[in-house]
Amino acid sequence: MRNQSPYILKVFGKCNYDVDRHGNKREILFAEAVEDTLETWANKNLLLEPNYPERLSLRFIGILLDILHGIIHFHLKLKRPHGEICSGNIYIVDGKAKLAHVVDRFDQNSFVDDINKFCFMVRHLFAKDGLATPLELDQLCNSLRLYKADGYLRNSVNHPVLLTPKERGEVRHLAHSLICESPNEVKIGKSLVRELQNASRKFHGAIQGPHWIGNVSEQEFLGTLNFQNPPYRDIPLDFIRYCRNVGEHVRGDARKPWITDEYRDEMLTSFLPGFLPILHDVLSFEGICVRTLPNIT
Structure with missing residues (x-):
């Protein structure tokens, strides 16, 4: 997918190189250089401020804002879901998070799935280390799943947990x-x-x-x-x-x-x-x- 959004991984080209056992073509993508997936980034960086255990670190806030902006771009500008929001499919480029590998097939339920997958991913980043999701971040996830209006999604980047x-x-x-x-x-x-x-x-x-x-x-x-x-x-x-x-x-x-x-x-x-x-x-x-x-x- 060609896209100039700063929240989507830039792909310059692709080529087929193999066929899996189900007959599906596998591709090599030529994309901008990445530093990490979100999954590996989260293993190496602090998600919370050391002196304030309920406050997200500024770097993690920036990552979450990038992801939400990416979802907003898909839902409100492209009028389609992303389809595969997960920590292994979000890449860090120059300290910024970018969405990648868009799913081609989708239906109306896929819009809700994007939000559900985002919330599951965020909570899992804490749960895998045995940590509870900070209260206000948990509130953001609950509200995103409960309130499905486009206006709420757009205003989610102003949620208090994402502010200094x-x-x-x-x-x-x-x-x-x-x-x-x-x-x-x-x-x-x-x-x-x-x-x-x-x-x-x-x-x-x-x-x-x-x-x-x-x-x-x-x-x-x-x-x-x-x-x-x-x-x-x-x-x-x-x-x-x-x-x-x-x-x-x-x-x-x-x-x-x-x-x-x-x-x-x-x-x-x-x-x-x-x-x-x-x-x-x-x-x-x-x-x-x-x-x-x-x-x-």
Whole structure:
């Protein structure tokens, strides 16, 4: 397949060289030079940040983004599935992930199969080493399989698990403004409560539900909680307002050098685990995109 997408392995030509025992022709492909398959790359590189076991490494985030962009390219631009998403069929070229070996035969179910195979592949990269899939990455996989709309797939590259701590802080800040401007603010609040309750059952206690005030700790964060008028309510909408205020008032300086984007994000995530992905999903289905949607290339 000739394709100029940066997320697809470039193939310059091919030739038949053999026939297998079933009579199928086997081919040699002449493609751009590759460093690894994703399978071998994952065996040699860290998938998680050493100091933050629930946070994906920046290199792995880049790999996942490349793969999702590739799937988006197939589904939304080429209007066809890839057909064989797996770690042995994704190649690393100059540090970027590229999809290869497209399946020629497909039907409508193949679009869903691409997503299912992506989710299985991601979870297997952790399971093969006896590790649990990080919560927010597991949430991304669950949402991709549950919500099959093209718009959700396109916005998946903005999922919070794929953002840096600084970008996650920007999402918290912008989400507050966008929700306040929305005529559906009350509906969004109810949806957040419902989805947090559902997630607390689905993820077996890793997500605690819609209540957050009792989880706030550390002096700086308690200060923001206690000195606010009107007082915060123990509901998700007020947690968004609280996060916005933390971003504005809890900042590092020479006296508090430990207060960084990473530290602030870690603390806010611990106050209401799993919340940011749920916020992403709820806003997506209200047609609210906090971050710019990617071009389909």
